[in-house]
Amino acid sequence: MHDLQQLKRLQQVAQRVYHTVGFYRRSFDEAGVKPEDLKTLGDLKRFPFTTKQDLRDGYPFGLFAVPMSNVVRLHASSGTTGRSTVVGYTHRDIETWSELMARCFVAAGLTKNDIIHNAYGYGLFTGGLGAHYGAEKLGASVIPMSGGNTKRQLMILQDFGPTAICCTPSYALNLAEQGQAMGMDMRSLKLRVGIFGAEPWSDKMRDEIENTMDIMALNIYGLSEIMGPGVSMECTEGREGMHVFEDHFLVETINPDTGEVLPPGERGELVFTTLTKEAFPLVRYRTRDISRIITAPCRCGRTHHRMDRVTGRSDDMIIIRGVNVFPSQIEAVLVGIQGLEPHYQLIVDRVGTLDTLEVQVEVSDALFSNADEVRVLQKIERRINKDLKDFLGITAKIKLVEPKSLQRFEGKASRVIDKRQI
Ligand code: DLL
Numbered sequence: 001m002h003d004l005q006q007l008k009r010l011q012q013v014a015q016r017v018y019h020t021v022g023f024y025r026r027s028f029d030e031a032g033v034k035p036e037d038l039k040t041l042g043d044l045k046r047f048p049f050t051t052k053q054d055l056r057d058g059y060p061f062g063l064f065a066v067p068m069s070n071v072v073r074l075h076a077s078s079g080t081t082g083r084s085t086v087v088g089y090t091h092r093d094i095e096t097w098s099e100l101m102a103r104c105f106v107a108a109g110l111t112k113n114d115i116i117h118n119a120y121g122y123g124l125f126t127g128g129l130g131a132h133y134g135a136e137k138l139g140a141s142v143i144p145m146s147g148g149n150t151k152r153q154l155m156i157l158q159d160f161g162p163t164a165i166c167c168t169p170s171y172a173l174n175l176a177e178q179g180q181a182m183g184m185d186m187r188s189l190k191l192r193v194g195i196f197g198a199e200p201w202s203d204k205m206r207d208e209i210e211n212t213m214d215i216m217a218l219n220i221y222g223l224s225e226i227m228g229p230g231v232s233m234e235c236t237e238g239r240e241g242m243h244v245f246e247d248h249f250l251v252e253t254i255n256p257d258t259g260e261v262l263p264p265g266e267r268g269e270l271v272f273t274t275l276t277k278e279a280f281p282l283v284r285y286r287t288r289d290i291s292r293i294i295t296a297p298c299r300c301g302r303t304h305h306r307m308d309r310v311t312g313r314s315d316d317m318i319i320i321r322g323v324n325v326f327p328s329q330i331e332a333v334l335v336g337i338q339g340l341e342p343h344y345q346l347i348v349d350r351v352g353t354l355d356t357l358e359v360q361v362e363v364s365d366a367l368f369s370n371a372d373e374v375r376v377l378q379k380i381e382r383r384i385n386k387d388l389k390d391f392l393g394i395t396a397k398i399k400l401v402e403p404k405s406l407q408r409f410e411g412k413a414s415r416v417i418d419k420r421q422i
Contacts, residue, residue: 003041006250009275011038014047017281020065023058024283044250045261049271049284052085055225060086066279076124077224077324087126087224088279094133096276097227100245101134104233107243107302108193108218110164112139117162117191119171120198121147121322126228127198131166134230140164147171147322154179161190168322169201169209169217173353176212187214193236195220197229199319200310202422219309225285226272232307237299241306244293248276251307252284253293256314267292269314270307288315318348318416320355323393327415330359333387339367339380343406350420357396359384365403 014035017024028034031048038044055063064071071088089097110116116135120127128146135142143162145153153175157165165172172194179186191213197220209217221242222229231249232242244251252261253268262268270287274280290313294306317326327346334340341362349356361384363377370376381398388394 005247006275007038007041009247010041010044010250010273011035013273013275013277013281014038014283017065017283021063021281023054023063027054041250044252044273044284047284049259049286050282051286052225052288055085059084061088063282064088064279065281066090071279073129074124075126075129075224075228085225087228090278093227093278093280096248097130097230098133098137100227100230100248101130102137103134103245104195104220104230105134105138105140105164107233107235107300108164108195108216109236110138110140110193114138114140114164115143115160115162115190116140117143117145117153117157117160117165119145119147119153119165119167119175120229125322126222126224127166127322130222130228130230131195150175150178151182154182154184157189157191158184163190164193164195165191165215166195166220168198169196169205170199170321170350170353170355172196172209172213172217173205176209177353180212186212189213191215193218195233197221198322200312200422202309205422221307221310223287223289225280225282226274226287227277231272235298235300235302238306241294241308243298243302243304243306246304248274250275251293251305253291254286256288256290264293264295264305267308267311270310288313288317290314316414316416318346318418320348320357320394325392325394329392330388331415333391334359334361334384336387337380337383339364339376340384341403343404343408344415345406346416348416348418348420350422355420357394358399359388359396360399360401360406362403362406363400368403 018028018035027048033046070090072091073089075087077085118131120131122128132142176186192215194215194217206217218234219242220229220233222231232244234242250273252271254261254271256269270289270291272285273283289310291310292308317324335342341364344361347358377400384398388396
């Protein structure tokens with residue numbers, strides 16, 4: 001039904017990136033395709049993918065399709081080291097994003113009469129400002145809380161009586177837990193709906209949030225590269241998958257190993273092409289998120305197809321308390337510190353509602369046999385903590401271990417042990 005509109009927009013995007021972004025000209029040429037080859041939507045599968053590495057290579061603005069004078073906003077994916085992904089928006093992009101986020105709120109049953117408590121982080125992260133502009137577009141009253149300062153958040157929840165809350169699902173549980181510990185009855189707040197995303201969560205977590213807060217908990221998905229929050233959103237009717245805004249994004253699922261396009265319904269890696277973005281259009285961007293497309297009609301009447309919950313990733317990225325990190329980024333911090341060996345293990349767990357990270361790393365033989373050892377080891381631990389905080393924005397428990405005590409891998413190392421049962 002949307003095919004014709006999608007095809008027209010797709011053809012325009014392909015033309016535009018081919019003529020304005022050096023990377024796409026090279027990548028299309030290398031693959032032997034031209035924008036004119038897009039005669040049907042099916043022809044897209046002949047086009048090359050765009051990967052996170054391509055974006056890193058173009059850091060910071062290399063893949064922008066408009067001059068900087070037309071860019072009115074920059075955001076970046078989390079992790080402050082090196083080459084995080086920088087994304088740009090024109091006035092019209094911000095307008096589209098606000099419109100799509102407003103759609104998400106409408107799908108959650110909200111209107112201009114609602115008060116929205118926005119606890120997504122404001123800043124380079126897309127969550128805060130993305131939800132903020134959408135809430136204003138809807139005409140709702142938005143409370144720009146940002147993240148952190150939980151006691152104050154609880155006070156505002158009580159005093160301002162917001163009817164909706166936006167934050168990560170783990171932070172919602174954290175708020176509920178701390179509220180209860182302070183003697184608050186979380187179920188008697190005016191909140192009726194929560195718009196939760198930015199990290200994987202399960203129906204079990206949904207039940208827990210809904211029961212402790214007496215709200216409807218809905219899933220929202222997005223990623224900075226494609227826009228930010230609001231690429232897809234659950235409606236109040238279906239609650240089985242999130243409607244993808246197909247007039248602005250074309251979604252495919254692929255086999256992550258072969259790159260082959262999978263039929264709807266089959267689980268694989270999501271690949272998005274932006275259909276209307278001006279500053280930072282992307283063709284066939286590999287998200288690494290694993291999900292599946294649901295084509296069955298939804299009770300709500302929306303005709304946009306849905307995507308299932310994201311159940312995992314086809315790479316080793318982990319999301320700890322809303323911060324996306326790759327083991328390689330942690331490794332980069334560790335190898336920068338004298339006395340450490342490049343052998344490490346990351347243990348992710350959840351204590352109560354909080355994600356925890358333990359970094360186990362081997363110290364060098366020389367250091368291990370040093371008489372002054374304990375003091376030196378403590379100093380190294382402090383340094384690792386500081387660098388992880390400064391460069392990646394994460395806190396971790398550090399465990400220095402003896403040389404050659406961690407597991408060695410044959411082939412692909414698996415650095416992460418994720419014990420969270422989400
Ligand atoms: O997390 C954008 C966002 C903000 C989405 C607020 C929803 C709400 P990034 O920081 O670029 O952007 O991280 C994107 O987070 O590729 C997924 O792996 C993960 N993710 C986002 N939403 C969900 C979700 C924002 N609902 C990465 N379920 C994505 C599971 C999610 N994972």
